[in-house]
Amino acid sequence: MYQFDMRRIKEYSFLGVISLLSFFMIFPLFHIIFTVFVDGIGTLVSTGPVFITGTLDDGGIGPAILGTLILSFFASLIGIPIAFAVGVYAYEYPYSVIGKATTALLEITQEFPTILVGLFVTQILVLPMGTYSAIAGAFALAIILMPYVAVYTKEAMSQIPFSFREAAFSLGVTKVKTVFLIIAPIAKRGILTGLLISVAKVAGETAPLLFTAGGLYQTYPDSLTQPVGAIPLLIYTLVQSPSPADHAMAWGASLVLLLIFLAAFIPLRLSIKEVRM
Amino acid sequence: MSESEYAIEVENLNIYYGNNHVIKSINLKIPQKTVFAIMGPSGCGKSTMLRSFNRLLDLNKNVRVNGSVHLFGRDIYTGDMDSVEVRREVGMVFQYPNPFPHLSIYNNIALGLKMNKLVKSDKELDERIEWALKKAGLWEEVKHRLNDYPSGLSGGQRQRLVIARVIAMKPKVIMMDEPTANIDPVGSKKIEDLIFELKKDYTIVLVTHNPAQAARVSDYVAFIYLGELVEAGETGKIFTAPESKLTEKYLTGKLV
Ligand SMILES: Nc1ncnc2c1ncn2[C@@H]1O[C@H](COP(=O)(O)OP(=O)(O)O)[C@@H](O)[C@H]1O
Ligand SMILES: [Mg+2]
Numbered sequence: 001m002y003q004f005d006m007r008r009i010k011e012y013s014f015l016g017v018i019s020l021l022s023f024f025m026i027f028p029l030f031h032i033i034f035t036v037f038v039d040g041i042g043t044l045v046s047t048g049p050v051f052i053t054g055t056l057d058d059g060g061i062g063p064a065i066l067g068t069l070i071l072s073f074f075a076s077l078i079g080i081p082i083a084f085a086v087g088v089y090a091y092e093y094p095y096s097v098i099g100k101a102t103t104a105l106l107e108i109t110q111e112f113p114t115i116l117v118g119l120f121v122t123q124i125l126v127l128p129m130g131t132y133s134a135i136a137g138a139f140a141l142a143i144i145l146m147p148y149v150a151v152y153t154k155e156a157m158s159q160i161p162f163s164f165r166e167a168a169f170s171l172g173v174t175k176v177k178t179v180f181l182i183i184a185p186i187a188k189r190g191i192l193t194g195l196l197i198s199v200a201k202v203a204g205e206t207a208p209l210l211f212t213a214g215g216l217y218q219t220y221p222d223s224l225t226q227p228v229g230a231i232p233l234l235i236y237t238l239v240q241s242p243s244p245a246d247h248a249m250a251w252g253a254s255l256v257l258l259l260i261f262l263a264a265f266i267p268l269r270l271s272i273k274e275v276r277m
Numbered sequence: 278m279s280e281s282e283y284a285i286e287v288e289n290l291n292i293y294y295g296n297n298h299v300i301k302s303i304n305l306k307i308p309q310k311t312v313f314a315i316m317g318p319s320g321c322g323k324s325t326m327l328r329s330f331n332r333l334l335d336l337n338k339n340v341r342v343n344g345s346v347h348l349f350g351r352d353i354y355t356g357d358m359d360s361v362e363v364r365r366e367v368g369m370v371f372q373y374p375n376p377f378p379h380l381s382i383y384n385n386i387a388l389g390l391k392m393n394k395l396v397k398s399d400k401e402l403d404e405r406i407e408w409a410l411k412k413a414g415l416w417e418e419v420k421h422r423l424n425d426y427p428s429g430l431s432g433g434q435r436q437r438l439v440i441a442r443v444i445a446m447k448p449k450v451i452m453m454d455e456p457t458a459n460i461d462p463v464g465s466k467k468i469e470d471l472i473f474e475l476k477k478d479y480t481i482v483l484v485t486h487n488p489a490q491a492a493r494v495s496d497y498v499a500f501i502y503l504g505e506l507v508e509a510g511e512t513g514k515i516f517t518a519p520e521s522k523l524t525e526k527y528l529t530g531k532l533v
Contacts, residue, residue, distance in 0.1 A: 095338070163375045166333055167439075171389035171446065172365040181388070185379045275379045276428035 033258065040255025043248045051252055056217040061253050063220050067229035068260075070134055070221065071213060072203045075141035080195060083146040087153025088179055094158075102150045109147040117143050118208040125212070132214025134221060134228040140208040145198050152194020156187040185275070192272045200265050204257070206232040231257045281350035284309045284450050284480035285330055290344035292325055292334070299325050301504040302344075307497070312472060312481045314495035314512070316488055318532065322504045323484045324372070327452050330482065331367040332360040349449065365393055368443030370453040374435035374460075376427035376442070383423040385438060386410070386445045395446060409445035413437045414471055433464020440471065444479075451475065452482045457490070469494050488528050492516050500524050502532075 044051055047059050054060025090102040121140040126132055160183050168178040184191065209215075214227030215237065221228040231253050238250035285307040292300035299322045307313045315323050325334070332353060334340045342354065348366060351357040376385045386406045389395075396402045406423075410416040415437040419430075427435055436456055443451055453472070457465035472481055472494050485491050491498045492512060499509035500521075508521050519525045526532045 161375075163371055163373060164377060166336065166369075167371065167375045167377070168388075169336060170331060170333055170364050170369040171392065171442065172361045173389065173392045174361065177392060182377060182379075186377070188379070276426065277378045 036251065036254045036258050039248075039251035040253075040258075043252030044255060047252065052256070055219060059249070061217070061231065061234060061249070061256065063217050064229040064231045064234040064253065065256065065260075067134070067213065067216065067221060067233075068203060068231045068257075070224075070228055071137050071141055071209070071230055072199055074134065074138035074224070075145055075202055076195075076199055078138060079142035079145040080149055083149035084153055084191075086146070087150040088157070088184070090150065090154040091157040091183075092175075092179060102147070102154060105147040105151070109144070113207070114144055114205060115207040115210070118210055118212050121208070121212045129225065131225070132212060132227040134213060134224045134226065137209050137213025137228060137230070138224075140212045141202040141205060144205065144208060145202045148198035148201065149195060152198065153191050156190025156194060157183050159190060160186050189272050189274045193269060196265055196268055196272075200261060204232055204261075206230075206236050209233050210236075231260075281347065282309065283307060283347075284349060285482070286345075286347040286350075287326075287330075288345045288347075290326070290329065290342070290346065292322070292329060292343075293341040294325075294337075295339050299504050300329070303501075303506045305499060305506065305509060307480060307482060309480050310476055310478070311496040312476045312483055312494055314483045314485055314491035314498040315501060316485050316491045316498060316527075317501035318527070319486055321501050323486070323501060324454050326501070327369075327454055327482065327484050330450070330452060331364050331369055333364070333369065335360055361393075365446060366448050367450045367452060368446055368448035370436065370439050370443060370451065370456045372455040372458050374432055374439055376430075376435050376438045378426065378428060380426075381424045382419050382427055382430075382438060385427060386442050389442060389446050393446070405445055406441075409441040412444050412475070413441035414467060414474075415441055431461075431464065433460045433467060436460055436464070436468060437471070440468070444475070448479070450480045450482060452484075454484045455486065456483070458486075488516075500527060502527070 050058050050060045052060060052065065053062045055063055086098060086102060089096075090099040093099045117140050121136050121143070125136040125139060129136070157179075164182055164186060165178060168182045169175075173182070209230050210233070213230055213233065215233050216227045216229045217234060235250045235253050235257070238246040238253065241247070283306045285305070287303055287305040287307075290300055290303045290305075291298065303326065315326065317323055328334045329342055330346055330348075330353075334342060345355075346353050348358070348363065353363045376382075377388070380388060383406060386409055387402055390402060390405060396405055407416065407420075410419065415434060418434060419425075419438075422429075427438055430438060440451075440456075457468050460468065469490065472483065475481060476496075483491070483495060495512045497510065498512045498515050500507045500515070500523075502523055507523050507527075508515065508519065515524065516528060519528065523532070
């Protein structure tokens with residue numbers, strides 16, 4: 001019996017340690033969400049709807065919200081079609097140069113400091129244009145977006161059983177049509193989920209926007225070739241200020257960012273239906 | 278070009294996966310409008326050989342095929358026919374029923390017809406689909422839910438949908454790779470009956486690892502072991518008086 005008890009004690013203490021470690025891992029996440037809610041809600045309530053619609057002078061973050069939407073939208077517009085094509089190609093020719101490169105790419109980009117992407121875009125767009133702009137910001141985000149979309153697309157398609165491919169070919173369906181009419185639609189859920197995660201990721205980026213989008217909070221943006229703001233960028237700016245009022249505003253902006261994520265991404269993710277086998 | 282009396286003629290066929298020699302110098306003649314069974318234990322190369330008859334092996338970059346395969350007298354590997362034409366004439370049913378899960382029952386059958394422009398109008402498409410489903414013995418079960426997805430069908434029904442998908446193309450040869458391996462006994466019986474029915478109009482090549490099934494439904498049978506053809510001939514003869522000791526051992530269950 002002694003042996004048995006020792007084993008149980010070991011098992012339980014192991015379990016205890018693992019639980020404790022998991023708690024320390026998850027705790028910061030909940031703490032962040034909790035703090036953002038508690039500190040942000042006060043600002044939102046005391047300022048009212050103007051916080052969402054007004055400019056910085058009105059005590060609102062409207063231009064930043066619009067800026068985030070513009071940047072995400074154009075980053076997707078530039079990045080998704082190219083990245084989807086690359087992902088499909090990498091799926092179709094996994095042993096080709098592009099095929100191997102895409103797989104290697106994600107690993108690199110995950111390590112890659114996004115601020116360097118910002119620097120690169122500064123070199124090729126901001127300096128020649130002589131100004132920060134929505135285009136430059138969107139372009140920087142698109143560069144960060146693309147490897148994720150490509151890899152998610154490739155992975156989602158690779159999950160589809162080979163047997164469907166064989167079935168399509170055996171019916172005299174050509175290679176290109178097999179990919180677009182059979183494999184991609186069956187992998188729809190995986191591909192769209194990958195798109196969402198990728199867009200969500202870039203929508204929360206700050207560093208690559210610092211010297212590409214620039215920032216604009218006193219008025220609403222009216223041109224893609226002019227500077228534009230973004231919520232994360234605004235938070236970054238506000239927190240640097242010594243004024244407590246600005247800090248309160250940063251908490252409010254954080255809550256809005258969080259709410260946009262919850263409101264946009266959770267329902268979207270749930271609405272993407274699995275193809276039932 | 279003379280039409281051969283054989284649907285498929287295989288001459289000195291060798292197939293390799295990389296350095297793995299899987300099919301070894303096989304010669305085989307498959308007569309028209311018969312059920313020709315290919316039997317042998319798991320891993321002996323049945324599926325591989327079958328996939329060489331409709332050039333499905335082309336999908337795998339590591340495969341090498343030597344020798345010749347003629348389809349009604351035309352060589353399918355040299356310039357005589359392109360791979361899409363070959364696949365249109367040689368339909369295939371798989372070991373695991375694989376209707377396309379994102380397409381309705383109707384569109385599963387319509388796909389091949391549309392892609393290959395085999396019908397001229399929507400009316401003809403409707404008619405062809407109904408015809409194929411009737412031939413496959415599935416019409417009564419699905420006629421009220423043609424727009425449903427195949428996920429609601431049983432395994433046996435799915436396999437008959439796949440057979441309908443093939444028949445609709447009006448191929449000359451229908452190949453089936455262990456079509457009942459994943460189907461319950463009642464569903465299997467229906468598919469075996471269907472094979473019997475279909476041989477009136479089509480040449481059927483049936484792969485099975487179950488000798489009893491070969492005995493029940495085939496007119497001719499070939500026994501493959503470790504990539505080599507041990508013997509082939511009329512089913513009655515092979516099952517009553519096999520020439521090879523190896524065949525005898527296999528048929529009496531002494532070979533796994
Ligand atoms: N895609 C593949 N790549 C490499 N080897 C394969 C592949 N498919 C089958 N093989 C090998 O070829 C041999 C024959 O397989 P297969 O044709 O599937 O046999 P069967 O259908 O008679 O069970 C086996 O040794 C198997 O491991
Ligand atoms: Mg097999």
